[in-house]
Amino acid sequence: MIGDTVITLKNVDIYQPKHLVLANVNLKIDKGEFVFLIGQTGSGKSSLLKIIYGELHIASGEGMVAGFDLKKLSEREVPFLRRKLGIVFQDFHLLTDRTVEKNLEFALRATGWKDKNLITNRMLDVLEKVGLRSKLKKMPHELSGGEQQRVVIARALLNNPEIILADEPTGNLDPETSEEIVLLLKEISRSGTAILMATHDYQIIRNMPSRIIKTGDGALQDNVSI
Template identity: 65%
Template sequence: MAEQVISVKNTNIYQGANLVLQNVNFTIEAGEFVYLVGKTGTGKSSLLKTLYGELPLKEGDVQVAGFDISTLDWKTVPFLRRKLGVIFQDFNLLTDRNVYENLKFVLRATGWKDKGLMDDKINDVLEKVGLKSKSFKMPFEMSGGEQQRVDIARALLNSPKLILADEPTGNLDPGTSNEIMQLLTSISKDSQTAIVMATHDFMVIENFPSRILKTEKGAIMDSNVAEVVAEKL
């Protein structure tokens, strides 16, 4: 039986005082690739933020990478984050330092101290995303696709069980989006890393079909690719 990386039971998701998703129930296993779709404002980002501990869990049972989200506090959130990788639409790279220093900053922030081990890990993740020769580049010297690859490399630094990706192809052209999707799907398959990807990119869903969770009318449910692509949320 595959390991459950996410388990959400009888859960209500809030954005501040507003209830945005009600009675949420789903599980995601190791190595599973899952799209999260739905109209703007239906709770996708709130759900992701709850899963990685940015929004508090008020009601329900949520387990993520072995952590009980209901018991998280400021002391335990960093330990949860070490088990996760988070990929953003706007890359969120530190603009005043090069690729190597961006990745080194994350390793130091998550407790790494040995310079040799840090060098090895940075080289390893850059090789996985096809950027081993560009560790000296500054973010502004790179294309959008290259910056997104750096963001993915950053998400891989602590060998996560789970990657949460919020619109990772949203700012990319179709060709670059396909390259990023090929990279993400291979990471999911080869490393048995579960990936949950919020997206509005229906070309991506059509080209790389997988399980879909859809937010609609305050609820979340499994949907099929044909229906979602036809509706063009």
């Protein structure tokens, strides 16, 4: 169905900066899909994510992400593309000098939200989704690693993204907490937000099978098995 695809890359060459990292990349991810991205360090995983969120430009081929044409994407449009994306990193990137509430409020105001009631309601809504509504007034250092990553996921959900890019989101977490985070991301995908999760954790993939794409030898392989 038209409108169900959130990422389309056709015959895309990815350079970093002038070195060809991935050649002839073809990828399609639909609304609500959960996809694992695997590959050795330096094989192009991060470069692929950077193409998707507009950090790198397409050298050749075609790309559409959340309705934006990556080939024609201007610097001015990049922030608007990123409002359609949620990004979750291994290192939590929370503002350590302010509460969970103020972290989320900062992100909302930075993306154009002004109405205080709407801001409050949206913050409570996303914290409810990640099971942290009671942690609104906590500082990041008062939270466990898993709770901090849940706050990051809540922040990624603030603007109702069409896709969440999760780059090693369990890299700093123990196995049990890692599994909880992936279960949460899978639950989010069932509500219609596509998830692309880069990971080195093959145990997680074995425990929670899903579509796998792999970077290596300068190419992207789809539907691989491990």
